[in-house]
Amino acid sequence: MKKIHLLSATLTLVLSLPMIPATAAEPSAKPAAVTAVEEINKVCPVSGLPADPKITVVYEEKTYAFADAASRTKFNEARSNSLYHKLGGKAAMTAAINLFYQKVLVDERIKHFFEDINMNKQRRKQQEFLSAAFGGPTPWTGKDLREAHADIPGLTEVHFNAVAENLQKTLEELKIQKDLIDQVMTIAASTKSAVLNHPPAAK
Numbered sequence: 001m002k003k004i005h006l007l008s009a010t011l012t013l014v015l016s017l018p019m020i021p022a023t024a025a026e027p028s029a030k031p032a033a034v035t036a037v038e039e040i041n042k043v044c045p046v047s048g049l050p051a052d053p054k055i056t057v058v059y060e061e062k063t064y065a066f067a068d069a070a071s072r073t074k075f076n077e078a079r080s081n082s083l084y085h086k087l088g089g090k091a092a093m094t095a096a097i098n099l100f101y102q103k104v105l106v107d108e109r110i111k112h113f114f115e116d117i118n119m120n121k122q123r124r125k126q127q128e129f130l131s132a133a134f135g136g137p138t139p140w141t142g143k144d145l146r147e148a149h150a151d152i153p154g155l156t157e158v159h160f161n162a163v164a165e166n167l168q169k170t171l172e173e174l175k176i177q178k179d180l181i182d183q184v185m186t187i188a189a190s191t192k193s194a195v196l197n198h199p200p201a202a203k
């Protein structure tokens with residue numbers, strides 16, 4: 001299966017500890033210590049029951065705790081079956097979002113919508129939203145899409161289609177498999193009535 005080419009994204013955490021003076025001029029000074037304690041979830045993300053800190057899994061460097069082994073299995077299956085995972089996970093999403101907004105910001109049809117927008121924030125939010133929509137591990141907790149776009153003046157289907165086109169081109173350039181692109185585009189299309197503040201499509 002083809003995945004987005006990832007830069008070998010090795011995160012190096014450099015902790016610079018303050019120097020302790022050799023002459024120990026201040027006996028009361030405490031030795032420098034940095035303890036990075038990861039907060040582990042207290043509620044099982046699958047069952048909603050209290051999580052057991054001994055039943056865990058690490059996904060994308062984050063530890064998740066579960067109420068029981070069955071919930072952990074369910075979580076693992078959901079992760080590996082997700083479109084998010086098949087696309088290449090977090091690093092692939094970052095690469096795709098960056099390329100997508102490069103295209104959007106030079107597209108004469110839509111770039112004016114983003115003139116006064118903090119693009120770092122926008123990239124982060126779009127990545128969080130799409131990651132959740134593609135089955136990533138973190139739920140979307142931002143605004144409802146209808147609310148987020150309701151006050152954008154003059155937003156029409158032409159603009160929506162331009163955004164969708166840029167998304168599709170991004171994924172094609174990143175050599176994502178066609179069936180995965182189709183799945184992404186189906187999800188993107190499902191947001192149309194909310195983004196354009198039209199009545200929800202009849203079921």
Ligand code: HEM
Nearest residue numbers: 110113114117125126129142143148159160163188191195
């Ligand atoms: C696939 C369709 C789209 C998705 C999934 C999407 C997603 C999002 C998300 C997640 C946010 C942030 C919401 C928040 O603040 O919590 C946002 C904001 C925004 N979107 Fe979209 N969007 C879509 C289409 C469009 C289109 C077609 C335009 C205009 C061409 C657009 C312009 C904007 C702008 C300008 C903001 C910033 C609003 C603000 O901060 O005041 N979006 N969008």
